[in-house]
Amino acid sequence: xxxxxxxxxxxxxxxxxxxxxxxxxxxxxxxxxxxxxxxxxxxxxxxxxxxxxxxxxxxxxxxxxxxxxxxxxxxxxxxxxxxxxxxxxxxxxxxxxxxxxxxxxxxxxxxxxxxxxxxxxxxxxxxxxxxxxxxxxxxxxxxxxxxxxxxxxxxxxxxxxxxxxxxxxxxxxxxxxxxxxxxxxxxxxxxxxxxxxxxxxxxxxxxxxxxxxxxxxxxxxxxxxxxxxxxxxxxxxxxxxxxxxxxxxxxxxxxxxxxxxxxxxxxxxxxxxxxxxxxxxxxxxxxxxxxxxxxxxxxxxxxxxxxxxxxxxxxxxxxxxxxxxxxxxxxxxxxxxxxxxxxxxxxxxxxxxxxxxxxxxxxxxxxxxxxxxxxxxxxxxxxxxxxxxxxxxxxxxxxxxxxxxxxxxxxxxxxxxxxxxxxxxxxxxxxxxxxxxxxxxxxxxxxxxxxxxxxxxxxxxxxxxxxxxxxxxxxxxxxxxxxxxxxxxxxxxxxxxxxxxxxxxxxxxxxxxxxxxxxxxxxxxxxxxxxxxxxxxxxxxxxxxxxxxxxxxxxxxxxxxxxxxxxxxxxxxxxxxxxxx
Amino acid sequence: xxxxxxxxxxxxxxxxxxxxxxxxxxxxxxxxxxxxxxxxxxxxxxxxxxxxxxxxxxxxxxxxxxxxxxxxxxxxxxxxxxxxxxxxxxxxxxxxxxxxxxxxxx
Numbered sequence: 001x002x003x004x005x006x007x008x009x010x011x012x013x014x015x016x017x018x019x020x021x022x023x024x025x026x027x028x029x030x031x032x033x034x035x036x037x038x039x040x041x042x043x044x045x046x047x048x049x050x051x052x053x054x055x056x057x058x059x060x061x062x063x064x065x066x067x068x069x070x071x072x073x074x075x076x077x078x079x080x081x082x083x084x085x086x087x088x089x090x091x092x093x094x095x096x097x098x099x100x101x102x103x104x105x106x107x108x109x110x111x112x113x114x115x116x117x118x119x120x121x122x123x124x125x126x127x128x129x130x131x132x133x134x135x136x137x138x139x140x141x142x143x144x145x146x147x148x149x150x151x152x153x154x155x156x157x158x159x160x161x162x163x164x165x166x167x168x169x170x171x172x173x174x175x176x177x178x179x180x181x182x183x184x185x186x187x188x189x190x191x192x193x194x195x196x197x198x199x200x201x202x203x204x205x206x207x208x209x210x211x212x213x214x215x216x217x218x219x220x221x222x223x224x225x226x227x228x229x230x231x232x233x234x235x236x237x238x239x240x241x242x243x244x245x246x247x248x249x250x251x252x253x254x255x256x257x258x259x260x261x262x263x264x265x266x267x268x269x270x271x272x273x274x275x276x277x278x279x280x281x282x283x284x285x286x287x288x289x290x291x292x293x294x295x296x297x298x299x300x301x302x303x304x305x306x307x308x309x310x311x312x313x314x315x316x317x318x319x320x321x322x323x324x325x326x327x328x329x330x331x332x333x334x335x336x337x338x339x340x341x342x343x344x345x346x347x348x349x350x351x352x353x354x355x356x357x358x359x360x361x362x363x364x365x366x367x368x369x370x371x372x373x374x375x376x377x378x379x380x381x382x383x384x385x386x387x388x389x390x391x392x393x394x395x396x397x398x399x400x401x402x403x404x405x406x407x408x409x410x411x412x413x414x415x416x417x418x419x420x421x422x423x424x425x426x427x428x429x430x431x432x433x434x435x436x437x438x439x440x441x442x443x444x445x446x447x448x449x450x451x452x453x454x455x456x457x458x459x460x461x462x463x464x465x466x467x468x469x470x471x472x473x474x475x476x477x478x479x480x481x482x483x484x485x486x487x488x489x490x491x492x493x494x495x496x497x498x499x500x501x502x503x504x505x506x507x508x509x510x511x512x513x514x515x516x517x518x519x520x521x522x523x524x525x526x527x528x529x530x531x532x533x534x535x536x537x538x539x540x541x542x543x544x545x546x547x548x549x550x551x552x553x554x555x556x557x558x559x560x561x562x563x564x565x566x567x568x569x570x571x572x573x574x575x576x577x578x579x580x581x
Numbered sequence: 582x583x584x585x586x587x588x589x590x591x592x593x594x595x596x597x598x599x600x601x602x603x604x605x606x607x608x609x610x611x612x613x614x615x616x617x618x619x620x621x622x623x624x625x626x627x628x629x630x631x632x633x634x635x636x637x638x639x640x641x642x643x644x645x646x647x648x649x650x651x652x653x654x655x656x657x658x659x660x661x662x663x664x665x666x667x668x669x670x671x672x673x674x675x676x677x678x679x680x681x682x683x684x685x686x687x
Contacts, residue, residue: 067643068636119640137636144646186622193624198632215651216666473669542669552669 043182044191046198050178051139052160053202055153055167057211058244058423064153064167066139070122072113076104079132089133092125093117115158116140141167143256149214151269152207152248152368152421155256163259164267166205166422169369173425176200203425208244213237213514216543217247221518224536225251228523234270234400235540240411240506240515243419245366272364272371275397276500276519279484280334280466280529282360282393284406284453286343287331289354291449295345298327298452304337311340312384316392331456332465334481336392343391348379351387357444358406359416360398366419374398393484403504404517407479410453411506411515414445454478458509461534470503470534472541474552478512479505479537481529486522498522503533507541513550516540 026034055064072093081089086104090097093114103111115138117125122135141156154165162171181196217235225233230251237247250270254262268274290296307321318336322329330338343351355361361376375397382390389395401419408417445453457478461470467481482502485494501523506515518533518540526532647653658664 062642062646065643065646066639068640119636142643142647144643145650146652148650148652183625184621190622191625191629192618192621193628211651215655219655543666546667546669 042186043184045180045182048179048181048197049137049139049199050160050176051199051201052141052156053174053204053425055174056204056206056426057149057209057214058207059210059212060206061211062144063149063207063209063211065142065144067142069116069118069138069140070135071115071138072117072122072125072133072135074104074107074111074113075132075134076107076109076111077132079104079130081130081133085128085130088128089113089125089130092121092128145211146257147253147255148211148218149207149209149248150254150256151250151267151271152209152245153256154369155259165256165269165368166207169367170205170422174202174205176202204427205425206423208239208246208421208423209248210246212547213544214247214249216547217540218249218253220536220539220543221249221251223539224518224520224532228520228525228532230520230524230532231522232270232274233518233520233536234274235516235518235536236271236400236404237514237516237540237544238404238408238417238419240408240417240512241415243405243408243417244423245419245421246514248421269368269370270519270521271400272366272368273399274521275372275374275399276521277396277484277487278393278398278403278502279482279500280336280393281403281407281480281482281502281504281517282396282398283331283334283339283391284410284480285354285358285360286339286346286351286391287327287456288358288410288445288449288453289346289351290342291327291452292354292445293346293350296327296342298456300327301325302327302330302335302338302341304330304335304341306337309337309340309388311388312386314385314388316340316385316388328452328456328459331453331480332459332462334460334466339391340388343387348382348387351391352376352379355390355396358409359402360396360406364399364401364405364419366401367422371401372399374402393482400502400517400519403502404515407504407506407517408515409444410450410457411478411512414443414447414450416442416444454509457505461505466528467503467505467530467534469530470505470537470541472507472538472545475507475541475545475550476509476553477505477507477537477541478509479503479534481534483527483529499527501527501529501532503529503537505537507545508550508553510553513548514541514544 051066052064054062054066057063086100087097090100093100095114100113103113113133117135125133125135139160141160143150143153143155150165152165154167154169155163156167157163160175162168162174167174178200181194181198183194183196184192186192217237221233221235224230233251235247235249236245238245248269248271250268252263252266254266259267291298301324304318304322304325308315308317310316316336319334322333322335322338325333325335325338327338327342329335330342346354355376361374363371363373365371376390377386377395379386386395405417405419409415457480458476459465460480461467461477467477467479470477470479470481480503482500482504484500484502485496486498486500487493488495488498500519500521502517502519504515504517506512516537518536520532520536523532
């Protein structure tokens with residue numbers, strides 16, 4: 001009995017020892033391996049969802065946002081679906097059934113069936129419970145304003161990578177890096193609560209664009225393009241004091257929500273990529289230069305009576321014979337002869353100095369992709385006729401943005417500006433309050449030159465000027481027209497039918513709130529900048545001034561109705577109705 | 582060690598109590614851990630729901646943005662309701678201070 005007990009005790013003790021040894025093996029020796037296996041079985045690694053930052057206009061309106069959608073994928077090896085299920089799935093996803101079958105037969109193990117499908121559809125798809133078919137959340141970029149400001153905002157590809165516009169240039173800021181996070185799960189795959197970051201978002205961006213102004217510009221441009229049957233057109237509106245772009249519109253245009261459906265040329269931001277010979281709008285360079293160098297006084301008379309001038313063996317004419325003109329009238333009447341005579345006073349090198357000073361022949365540095373520097377050749381490459389041609393805006397290639405930037409120098413009192421479309425970044429989803437840094441001002445031309453040029457440019461839109469159609473009701477406009485023939489590269493001479501009509505200016509002339517350029521390529525029915533582009537400027541400027549609550553300058557005139565402050569609106573509406581009926 | 586004349590009784594009582602305490606403690610720990618897991622699980626469900634609702638909110642905000650886009654408002658205001666941009670020549674100005682000034686040009 002005792003011996004049997006001893007044997008049993010022995011067996012029990014040995015068994016315990018074996019168990020203890022195994023436990024030691026599992027807990028101590030094999031700890032890392034088993035703990036990792038346990039972790040693998042109870043946790044899963046998930047991808048951090050990456051979302052692009054939102055894009056706001058300067059007033060906080062949302063221009064580019066993220067639409068939550070799902071992408072549908074297939075694991076071919078796990079696929080278990082009847083023909084009926086496949087038919088239903090094809091209908092839900094809007095895929096042709098034969099294409100779906102072809103995909104299933106010819107694709108690799110994993111493939112996307114359809115990217116970025118609305119959540120409502122994938123919810124229906126889930127009810128089909130097809131083995132091997134799964135959905136993964138993805139964000140689709142949505143441009144809430146459609147075609148509005150599309151050339152500024154740009155668009156993204158299927159993987160949400162910026163392809164054009166600021167979406168491309170600021171891709172690194174708008175998107176954050178992804179990664180993975182671990183989350184515990186149970187045997188059924190239900191996930192436990194985790195404090196790990198499930199989503200990362202890039203910085204939000206605030207633009208200088210004002211959607212209200214952008215809309216006014218685009219609407220008027222559309223109407224003008226239709227009226228003049230033009231090939232293309234561009235408007236750039238900016239704040240002349242700090243270079244903030246308030247609106248950029250191009251025609252033809254495109255909708256960034258379906259950018260692929262449009263011709264690539266529609267996606268070109270012509271305001272910064274299309275070079276043209278500016279014609280008379282370029283006269284600001286020679287005229288400002290002669291004033292700055294004190295080679296002319298505003299009252300000086302210049303003989304333009306011949307109506308033409310010979311430069312380097314080539315005869316350059318005025319559109320109309322003018323007679324003897326004052327310096328101011330040379331600008332007002334846009335005399336080629338007068339401007340060339342002024343440029344000859346400057347000489348080649350000084351004229352070139354002022355071409356560069358006003359920013360031609362180099363990029364403005366705007367924060368948009370694809371900007372061209374333009375062409376302004378060095379005097380050593382000039383021909384005999386160049387000094388005359390360049391003074392009146394030929395033999396140079398400029399972008400609309402360069403021209404309006406140059407005029408902004410006169411508008412803001414003579415200071416250099418840096419055009420830009422991004423005000424800054426914010427992490428807040430709803431507001432766009434930012435500290436905007438002001439750059440140090442660099443004076444380019446003197447106060448006297450600015451004052452004279454401003455007065456001369458104002459005369460252009462007044463009686464006797466070339467752009468009376470640009471005059472805005474109640475406010476003075478300062479500006480300059482441009483009408484330039486397009487050089488036909490095939491025929492190697494200037495076209496007799498194709499012109500670029502433009503008007504550039506600022507308003508209100510004495511204290512500008514905006515400077516703007518209108519450029520129309522190949523208008524039909526009229527060619528002159530004063531006829532084609534100036535009325536577009538006027539229409540946009542009038543609506544923009546109303547939108548910006550800029551009062552009329554002629555409020556002090558006699559045609560006024562005064563009411564007592566206490567009666568205010570009631571009397572106003574009463575008097576208004578009484579006078580109207 | 583506790584030993585006296587009634588040593589065996591006390592010893593048995595201590596052992597029994599100890600056994601009960603250890604057993605209850607183990608079960609309490611298991612129960613607590615299980616409760617935490619249940620809570621984590623329920624929180625996980627709520628978290629998932631929260632994510633879904635946040636996504637739905639985002640999509641609704643996008644819909645709202647699209648409905649309030651200027652071109653959409655323009656289409657309704659100008660083409661359907663007959664509104665137009667204000668005519669600058671008929672805008673009335675009123676000064677905040679002093680004598681109110683109204684401009685009217687026919």
